Amino acid sequence: MNAFSAVYWKEVRENLRDRRTLVNALLTGPLLGPVLFIMLMNVMVNRELARADQPIDVPVIGAELAPNLVNALKGAGIDAEPAVADPERAVHDMDADIVIRIAPDYVKAWNKGQPVQVELVYDSSRRDANTAVARVRNVVESYAKREGAMRLIARGLSPATAWPVTVADRDQATSQSRSALMFSFLPYFFVLTVFMGGMYLAIDLTAGERERQSLEPLFVNPVARWKLLAGKLAAICTFSLISLLLSVLAFSTAPWFIPTEKLGIALDFGVHFGARVLLLMLPLIALLAALQSLVSAFAKSYREAQTYLSILMIIPILPSALLSVIPVRPEPWMYAVPLLGQNLGIVQLMRGDGVTGQEVLLCLAGGFAAAALAIIATAVMYRSERLAISG
Structure with a gap:
């Protein structure tokens, strides 16, 4: 050797x-x-997937002003909870992941066909709340697009008039x-x-x-x-x-x-x-x-x-x-x-x-x-x- x-x-x-x-x-x-x-x-993935499918409770301020929006939220598994006095404090103290605040002039502006404001109060630095925030935002934006299209149709216009340019995603990423x-x-x-x-x-x-x-x-x-x-x-x-x-x-x-x-x-x-x-x-x-x-x-x-x-x-x-x-x-x-x-x-x-x-x-x-x-x-x-x- x-x-x-x-x-x-x-x-x-x-x-x-x-x-x-x-x-x-x-x-x-x-x-x-x-x-x-x-x-x-x-554990993390299963937890996030479970949260994405389960119903969530979201405090809504001014829910009585927008019953159709509340119904759209409910149809997506988002239940409107009673309003909170201080939404910013509720989010900061982690009592709520997100709070929806409907503007007091919602009905008046809606009847005049004017833009209405819906605020989403949340903390983007809280990673555990991101799933809930994304779900609420998607429902509100989908509701807004649908109602906007209905307004155009009621005026005899094609919904495509409001969107002269459409984006077609072609994601080349593979699994x-x-x-x-x-x-x-x-x-x-x-x-x-x-x-x-x-x-x-x-x-x-x-x-x-x-x-x-x-x-x-x-x-x-x-x-x-x-x-x-x-x-x-x-x-x-x-x-x-x-x-x-x-x-x-x-x-x-x-x-x-x-x-x-x-x-x-x-x-x-x-x-x-x-x-x-x-x-x-x-x-x-x-x-x-x-x-x-x-x-x-x-x-x-x-x-x-x-x-x-x-x-x-x-x-x-x-x-x-x-x-x-x-x-x-x-x-x-x-x-x-x-x-x-x-x-x-x-x-x-x-x-x-x-x-x-x-x-x-x-x-x-x-x-x-x-x-x-x-x-x-x-x-x-x-x-x-x-x-x-x-x-």
Whole structure:
């Protein structure tokens, strides 16, 4: 058995016996997050769908002035409740999601054929009230259009006279591309899973051994330093790869628990999707393993390395955060940028558009080039005798 294999299997076996590494690499990162997200998404979606179908009670001020409007609301499952003295306060105190206020001159203006005012009092910052507000607004606007058309007909005019221009929507979104909006965070989550999967192992194999003063006996062996580093990096990559695989498998169960048919979306997280994700993420597994080892090498203790890597963890967030704030049109060169290329590629897969061979090659080339630079920098650090000194 050569030095590389000896170091690799030694580190893998030792960390398989380390409960902390196993919990963080193979449980917390790849499984806990997807399970919690799927459960929360399932509860939230079912709750919103239930609220969209159930009757709601809405206080109406001046309901006696517009009985036809009240009947239209009732026909849509919106029951008029007694008026409240202060609608703004009722909405602010969350006693009501929305309050309808009919202008006192409603009848007079209506009889003269003049526009009438119906106020909707609500708080747009309350996400739990958005469903009720949308339902009420749609009913009121539909009632207004219908009555407007009736006025024109009574005057011998075609309703089309009031709408010389009509808008015809041609939405090109597919059920699968709409699902990309709901799961737009997925690329970041996969990157974070890879990071968490190898982080504790990288700390233990560098800063941990330095703190235990076991690096110096290892370095005095007549073995090239690069072989020692290669064995350690391979062990870190193995745990990261397993962590990513478990995460992909966990998210593949999402269609079983989320009512995709009711939402009009399609989730395809099958074998084809998982295989492409693993391929795109391969460069990042090597890159993050090298970066984690490099940063940990500057720390003299396990806790200090944790602090450093917690700061390094911000880097995987940047592409997803930037794309969520500043949507960009993908350009070929972007796929060659590590992290950004993986983010764009996975989003394309979720949309059902797929990634071309050129985009895959750019993603792999850029990622492995960055990983090679990080590995070289780590190898230079491993050649330093200061690394073996804990004090």
